[in-house]
Amino acid sequence: MTNNDLVAAIEGQGYRLTAPRLRVLESIAGRDTNFTAEEVCADVPGVGRATVFRTLKLLVERGLLCKMILHDGSPRYSFPLTGHHHHLVCVSCGAITEFQESEIEQLLSQLGVSKAGTIVGHRIEVYVVCPTCQVRYGGHAKPELPISAGVSS
Amino acid sequence: MTNNDLVAAIEGQGYRLTAPRLRVLESIAGRDTNFTAEEVCADVPGVGRATVFRTLKLLVERGLLCKMILHDGSPRYSFPLTGHHHHLVCVSCGAITEFQESEIEQLLSQLGVSKAGTIVGHRIEVYVVCPTCQVRYGGHAKPELPISAGVSS
DNA sequence: TTTTAAGTGATACTAACTATCAGTAATACG
DNA sequence: CGTATTACTGATAGTTAGTATCACTTAAAA
Numbered sequence: 001m002t003n004n005d006l007v008a009a010i011e012g013q014g015y016r017l018t019a020p021r022l023r024v025l026e027s028i029a030g031r032d033t034n035f036t037a038e039e040v041c042a043d044v045p046g047v048g049r050a051t052v053f054r055t056l057k058l059l060v061e062r063g064l065l066c067k068m069i070l071h072d073g074s075p076r077y078s079f080p081l082t083g084h085h086h087h088l089v090c091v092s093c094g095a096i097t098e099f100q101e102s103e104i105e106q107l108l109s110q111l112g113v114s115k116a117g118t119i120v121g122h123r124i125e126v127y128v129v130c131p132t133c134q135v136r137y138g139g140h141a142k143p144e145l146p147i148s149a150g151v152s153s
Numbered sequence: 154m155t156n157n158d159l160v161a162a163i164e165g166q167g168y169r170l171t172a173p174r175l176r177v178l179e180s181i182a183g184r185d186t187n188f189t190a191e192e193v194c195a196d197v198p199g200v201g202r203a204t205v206f207r208t209l210k211l212l213v214e215r216g217l218l219c220k221m222i223l224h225d226g227s228p229r230y231s232f233p234l235t236g237h238h239h240h241l242v243c244v245s246c247g248a249i250t251e252f253q254e255s256e257i258e259q260l261l262s263q264l265g266v267s268k269a270g271t272i273v274g275h276r277i278e279v280y281v282v283c284p285t286c287q288v289r290y291g292g293h294a295k296p297e298l299p300i301s302a303g304v305s306s
Numbered sequence: 307t308t309t310t311a312a313g314t315g316a317t318a319c320t321a322a323c324t325a326t327c328a329g330t331a332a333t334a335c336g
Numbered sequence: 337c338g339t340a341t342t343a344c345t346g347a348t349a350g351t352t353a354g355t356a357t358c359a360c361t362t363a364a365a366a
Contacts, residue, residue, distance in 0.1 A: 071274060073228075090270065091273055091274070103256075104257055104260055107257055117281040117284050118281060118282045118287060119279055119281050120244055121280040122278065123222065123280075124275070126274075127272065127274040127276075128270045128272050128273060130270040134270055134271060
């Protein structure tokens, strides 16, 4: 995600492209996956914490940034590479990759129709030990992290 | 979930069934879905906050309680009615129902094998407007809550 | 140019924990 | 049974990730 993309998304949508917002956009543009709001705050001295959070929230609402939840419950921001997608998060190194699985969406929509009402959103995160970290662990995941332990819902 | 079930799960697992723990178990036993840690704290005066959180965490780790995340990111505890399952959470009234979808698990495991390493856990929450609340909204979901807005991952 | 609305930073506050630590209680050992 | 070991406890303070408030500033509209 380039700075220009972000600026374009703010401008002409009824939002004002102010100096503090621009500082935040410049700070996050070009970042890779997996950054925290605090990191952004630290990178824009002089811009208030509230403004940083407000700007991140704005971007998330506009779909320009996604906010996900790690294995331990802590939030991270990342830029979406594709449209609708889900995350694979390595619980060891934090690397995030995306996946799209239209079949999952289809299954969920069937579910909504069948019994639960109208689906208004969903949250799917898959926690993995990535290939690189698997090598470090000797070819298998940490034994103390059984499938779905503590996080499945 | 009855108190006896909880007590049985703590006893004989190397954990001690102490008076404060018992108070917490009694407080949550018989609760329905969707309670917060604060509600439990308020219900067991004299028991320290830390002990309440520690006990809830213990139960979650043991699989006797599940912790999920609402649409707005706030955590809630509920008792699992079935084994492995996921939640349908009404964003209007907070009602929680469970669903099981083995096809989703299958899709995810295929995903892990194909490219992402070893899956160690996942988090799936589906946010809905339940049938009861749909009636209240005139037969359709709140327009300001588009599918996946701000929460899909 | 005035008015209105949006945005800002400082500050304080909240929720949901976690860390530390001295003290207590439960269980194990001899 | 007494002692040692270990688990557990509450109080307190600190952390993370924000949100609420509010006087002030800035940008855009009329």
